[in-house]
Amino acid sequence: MIRVGNCSGFYGDRISAMREMLEGGDLDYLTGDYLAELTMLILGRDRMKDAGLGYAKTFLRQVEDTLGLALEQGVKIVTNAGGLNPAGLVAKMQEFAKAQGLTASIAHVEGDDLRERAQELGLGTPLTANAYLGAFGIAECLNAGADIVVTGRVTDASVIVAPAIAEFGWGRTDFDQLAGAVAAGHIIECGTQATGGNYAFFSEIPDLGRPGFPIAEIHPDGSSVITKHEGTGGEVSVGTVTAQLLYEISGARYAGPDVTTRMDSIELSQEGPDRVRVSGVTGEAPPPDLKVSLNTLGGFRNQMEFIVTGLDREKKVELAKSQLESWLTKRPAELRWEYSGTAKEDAETEEQATSLLRCIVKDPDPKVVGRAFTSVAVELALASYAGFTFTSPPGDAQPYGLFTPGYVPQDKVPHIAVLPDGTRVDIPAPEQVQALADVDEPALPEPIEPGETRSVPLGLVVGARSGDKGGSANIGVWARSDEAWAWLAHALTVEELKRLLPEAKDLEVTRYVLPRLRAVNFVIEGILGQGVASQARFDPQAKGLGEWLRSRHMYIPVSLLPA
Structure with a gap:
């Protein structure tokens, strides 16, 4: 040993x-x-x-x-x-x-x-x-x-x-x-x-x-x-x-x-x-x-993050988008908006009353997404929606990479x-090789009688671990008991995963079954764009994807829930 x-x-x-x-x-x-x-x-x-x-x-x-x-x-x-x-x-x-x-x-x-x-x-x-x-x-x-x-x-x-x-x-x-x-x-x-x-x-x-x-x-x-x-x-x-x-x-x-x-x-x-x-x-x-x-330089990227607080948030977002896009003298090759509408109504703190609006830009020319972009965003400061401000000052364009x-x-x-x-x-190459192929899907365990069910977070009964695979992501989901596995294997299908994670709705998703680990593994194609270096998503390595899935609610048999 x-x-x-x-x-x-x-x-x-x-x-x-x-x-x-x-x-x-x-x-x-x-x-x-x-x-x-x-x-x-x-x-x-x-x-x-x-x-x-x-x-x-x-x-x-x-x-x-x-x-x-x-x-x-x-x-x-x-x-x-x-x-x-x-x-x-x-x-x-x-x-x-x-x-x-x-x-x-x-x-x-x-x-x-x-x-x-x-x-x-x-x-x-x-x-x-x-x-x-x-x-x-x-x-x-x-x-x-x-x-x-x-x-x-x-x-x-x-x-x-x-x-x-x-x-x-x-x-x-x-x-x-x-x-x-x-x-x-x-x-x-x-x-x-x-x-x-x-x-x-x-x-x-x-x-x-x-x-x-x-x-x-x-x-x-x-x-x-x-x-x-x-x-x-x-x-x-x-x-x-x-x-x-x-x-x-x-x-x-x-x-x-x-x-x-x-x-x-x-x-x-x-x-x-x-x-x-x-x-x-x-x-x-x-x-x-x-x-x-394979890594290549894809060009240059930049972003600005706007703080949106209080009432009329959707109208504020639309105003900021239309202003910035119309004020730009040259539109970047890629301009993308992300809005996390997480603000609470009647919030007890200002932060709880706030959502974030991101504008991400990419272009082969660093000048287009450098000061030419950030200066326009800053010019909106006194001319846009009520409460307009940023999370950080403008920065220079940064190179980004593409993985294939x-x-x-x-x-x-x-x-x-x-x-x-x-x-x-x-060191010689191996003489004996074998083309890779999928295995036949193994037999699933006998489904359990669901009995009484309750809508609760999936993570109460299963664990998950997620990560990046180039531009794709995987989410491995496992059960900690034979009973939970018998439920999970039948309940968490590709269709159910897409319902729980709407960002994957229009993407190709493959499920693999691993009975000895009491696990199913999902591969979501293209959710990370062209890989972590391209920064196509706010969680570019899909580290939190599994935890998002665990936070989503499903109807789960009460017999499986912790006391």
């Missing part, structure tokens, strides 16, 4: 987490996930300003603080913090290791960056183009004695899967073992989301003040136990693990470069306090193509392990 901890779920996560994990208890490996679709755009802009950048600078600070401690304890560090420049990050780490009088074997993985070949591969001319590599290059570096391995774009779970490959000697066709490690990796990759963070039933967790980061104890057969350091905050339960398993997935098949994990095979059991066993995971051959993260996925055959993408001594090892 190996203990693999995680100390980062995103670029900007708790800076002290690496030290906390190294000082908190025994570990064999410490991993960190720093990359997301938006992060790649941020790193791409960094690299445009300075070709020596393109990596996660916070990771460099963390390792500079704790390298001596990690080496002393024999904890190996694996991370994707190399971003667009893993070799540059290695060079920086070697500099400060030498300055501290430390000897560290540092390796990296490259080959994911396809920007120079993007047109040749039919990917256009993006700012960044990075294929999602797998875990075998990292394992090669670990087998060569690396103390630290940094990568560019690999799948988030790969930094956790690789230590298990290195330790247990798994091969390319050990699909069940690889899939088990992918499940463990998917659970801990987002840090404290596995220990109670962003959890639907957070009020039930006794100590969420500062949740500890998760650990996966991975066994040679691919099974694992999810836990955390003793004495840290938060909780590891079947609920918190279920929530994270449902995060940013689609159907029963979870595709990766090394294995396709069958999410419908996963079994969870509470083994003890803060210990959840993950077992029964099966895997299949990976798909023939690698997914490629691409796909390239695995054998067209180099996968290179650069060992601590500089030796370059080519």
Whole structure:
């Protein structure tokens, strides 16, 4: 068994987490996930300003603080913090290791960056183009004695899967073992989301003040136990693990470069306090193509937010819209209004009597959505509706990005392990692949007799976790008892979801059923426009979408409601 901890779920996560994990208890490996679709755009802009950048600078600070401690304890560090420049990050780490009088074997993985070949591969001319590599290059570096391995774009779970490959000697066709490690990796990759963070039933967790980061104890057969350091905050339960398993997935098949994990095979059991066993995971051959993260600069955006208070709010909104649009000398390529009419009647405070009106503009020319736009908005201040004011002063136009996925055959993408001594090892593409396909929908449980029902928030009986998948969003909804599952599986259909979430009414929605997790997962196509960086929605990563769903009322059997 190996203990693999995680100390980062995103670029900007708790800076002290690496030290906390190294000082908190025994570990064999410490991993960190720093990359997301938006992060790649941020790193791409960094690299445009300075070709020596393109990596996660916070990771460099963390390792500079704790390298001596990690080496002393024999904890190996694996991370994707190399971003667009893993070799540059290695060079920086070697500099400060030498300055501290430390000897560290540092390796990296490259080959994911396809920007120079993007047109040749039919990917256009993006700012960044990075294929999602797998875990075998990292394992090669670990087998060569690396103390630290940094990568560019690999799948988030790969930094956790690789230590298990290195330790247990798994091969390319050990699909069940690889899939088990992918499940463990998917659970801990987002840090404290596995220990109670962003959890639907957070009020039930006794100590969420500062949740500890998760650990996966991975066994040679691919099974694992999810836990955390003793004495840290938060909780590891079947609920918190279920929530994270449902995060940013689609159907029963979870595709990766090394294995396709069958999410419908996963079994969870509470083994003890803060210990959840993950077992029964099966895997299949990976798909023939690698997914490629493509980011382009979409243009420039800006927005102004108007405060609308008191009486005649609808008339005030219409006046502001007509004035601003008619006063603009040049209309932006995209001009969109959002109105949150949340004001209360006869409110006891001014804030409760207020709604917000947003005007969002986008254009290829920063001048059109810069002062030319904001100055017109400001000119309305003394010439528009009663009580006119803003939430903040006008700002300059900001660049925004567009994310699109691409796909390239695995054998067209180099996968290179650069060992601590500089030796370059080519990692071959998997020989056995299998085209991805949906599974047949499983049988649903027998429906329960509803008996007396009551219109109450859905979240009284189910949990939910939502997130972004490019321009789409997923909402995983799970029940905490067999009875609630028997109701949920029949009650929460695609049609019912669209009724509860009118923003999805005209969008394509697919439901996937995962009986072993007592869960249904919905993928809502296009609700986020062209991805988080395009800022198409006020909640651009769909983090609150699941909680909105839980707040909506359905007629639920009284027998399922909490006392």
